[in-house]
Amino acid sequence: xxxxxxxxKGNILVVDDTPNNLRLLSxxxxxQGYEVRKALNGKMALTACRVVLPDVILLDIxxxxxxxxxxxxxxxxxxxxxxxxxxxxxxxxxxxxxVKAFDVGGADYxxxxxxxxxxxxxxxxxxxxxxxxxxxxxKNLLLEQALANLQAAQVQQIQNEKMVALGQLVAGIAHExxxxxxxxxxxxxxxxxxxxxxxxxxxxxxxxxxxxxxxxEKILKDIDLNFVTKDxxxxxxxxxxxxERITDIVLALQNFSRHDEAVMKQVNIHEGINSTLVMLQHxxxxxxxxxxxxxxxxxxxxxxxxxYPSELNQVFMHLLNNAIDALNGLAxxxxxxxxxxxxxxTQLTDNNTVxxxxxxxxxxxxxxxxSRLFDxxxxxxxxxxxxxxxxSISYQIVVQKHRxxxxxxxxxxxxxxxxxxxxxxxxxx
Numbered sequence: 001x002x003x004x005x006x007x008x009k010g011n012i013l014v015v016d017d018t019p020n021n022l023r024l025l026s027x028x029x030x031x032q033g034y035e036v037r038k039a040l041n042g043k044m045a046l047t048a049c050r051v052v053l054p055d056v057i058l059l060d061i062x063x064x065x066x067x068x069x070x071x072x073x074x075x076x077x078x079x080x081x082x083x084x085x086x087x088x089x090x091x092x093x094x095x096x097x098x099v100k101a102f103d104v105g106g107a108d109y110x111x112x113x114x115x116x117x118x119x120x121x122x123x124x125x126x127x128x129x130x131x132x133x134x135x136x137x138x139k140n141l142l143l144e145q146a147l148a149n150l151q152a153a154q155v156q157q158i159q160n161e162k163m164v165a166l167g168q169l170v171a172g173i174a175h176e177x178x179x180x181x182x183x184x185x186x187x188x189x190x191x192x193x194x195x196x197x198x199x200x201x202x203x204x205x206x207x208x209x210x211x212x213x214x215x216x217e218k219i220l221k222d223i224d225l226n227f228v229t230k231d232x233x234x235x236x237x238x239x240x241x242x243x244e245r246i247t248d249i250v251l252a253l254q255n256f257s258r259h260d261e262a263v264m265k266q267v268n269i270h271e272g273i274n275s276t277l278v279m280l281q282h283x284x285x286x287x288x289x290x291x292x293x294x295x296x297x298x299x300x301x302x303x304x305x306x307x308y309p310s311e312l313n314q315v316f317m318h319l320l321n322n323a324i325d326a327l328n329g330l331a332x333x334x335x336x337x338x339x340x341x342x343x344x345x346t347q348l349t350d351n352n353t354v355x356x357x358x359x360x361x362x363x364x365x366x367x368x369x370x371s372r373l374f375d376x377x378x379x380x381x382x383x384x385x386x387x388x389x390x391x392s393i394s395y396q397i398v399v400q401k402h403r404x405x406x407x408x409x410x411x412x413x414x415x416x417x418x419x420x421x422x423x424x425x426x427x428x429x
Contacts, residue, residue, distance in 0.1 A: 010055035042066030061090040076105035085126040185243040266304035318390035326362030359417040
């Protein structure tokens with residue numbers, strides 16, 4: 001909007017097909033310090049608005065080819081001129097004419113013959129009103145930005161508290177589990193050897209004393225010695241595998257949380273992804289509603305990547321959890337997939353960035369929802385099934401903390417792909 005610093009109160013466009021009216025209004029407004037432009041018809045008025053946006057338009061109704069109502073409708077249909085106040089000046093004094101003027105978007109109505117003081121006052125009112133509207137819009141934008149910053153801060157605080165709690169929990173679990181599992185795993189080898197020694201002794205007794213007493217024969221029959229001897233090997237193997245599995249899970253927990261690695265460092269991205277997959281393995285299994293989810297890895301040859309490992313693992317966790325939820329039919333307007341699959345793709349680009357894509361063959365995401373996916377507290381899941389923080393946290397971690405990008409491409413019925421790209425090296429590292 002034009003201001004007093006330009007030596008005039010405002011830019012007024014006067015539209016009237018009567019030259020005398022134009023000269024009269026122009027002289028009157030110029031004397032009051034306004035910059036005045038004139039147009040003899042509607043087409044000239046629309047062209048003048050495109051050249052320089054006026055602060056107020058004085059518009060006659062009865063004009064040839066295009067009347068004032070039509071001009072006002074075109075002005076209000078254009079985003080550029082829609083907010084410019086239009087004051088109708090007309091000899092028509094009927095109530096219906098005034099109603100129609102306001103209906104097409106007019107801000108005020110002056111009846112001819114007009115008084116100069118009235119025209120000036122109404123123009124000043126509209127300019128002041130428009131100025132207040134602009135200031136209000138600016139304040140609204142500031143409030144929206146403040147709200148966005150507050151939400152981002154809340155999300156970051158939640159994330160930080162979550163990571164601290166997770167790290168402490170994992171550290172405690174790892175400490176408590178490591179001791180007994182190390183004892184069990186370390187002694188399984190000796191237990192296996194001792195059992196084999198006992199089996200060898202029993203075998204030797206059977207060879208040396210081929211005819212046992214009736215009491216021993218009854219015991220051998222009751223316990224089925226041959227079955228016990230063979231099954232012991234199977235049990236020992238199962239216990240070995242169970243102990244190794246627990247050890248792997250604890251290692252995956254530690255690698256996932258990386259409680260002792262809160263600083264930026266160089267890591268193997270694939271280790272973080274694999275640790276996350278171990279954490280979520282129970283969710284990939286077959287359920288009563290769907291088959292097991294197939295995980296397809298297409299890893300590229302990646303060097304070590306400079307990043308915050310624990311936070312990047314959080315991103316993998318959120319994206320994989322969302323993919324699983326979609327395949328489980330938890331998204332809006334979703335259905336369960338017959339052959340569920342999640343593909344994980346990694347690649348080193350020519351721009352020294354790392355691309356990581358997580359793709360599912362679920363129901364996809366509608367375009368109307370994709371624009372809000374990374375907004376705090378927005379979720380496509382039913383009430384109670386999601387907090388709406390996962391993707392917002394992921395966005396902050398990838399974009400703000402790693403100077404990267406995260407995008408979603410999807411079509412209904414075609415699955416969804418979340419692609420994140422981060423620099424191989426961070427500037428401050």
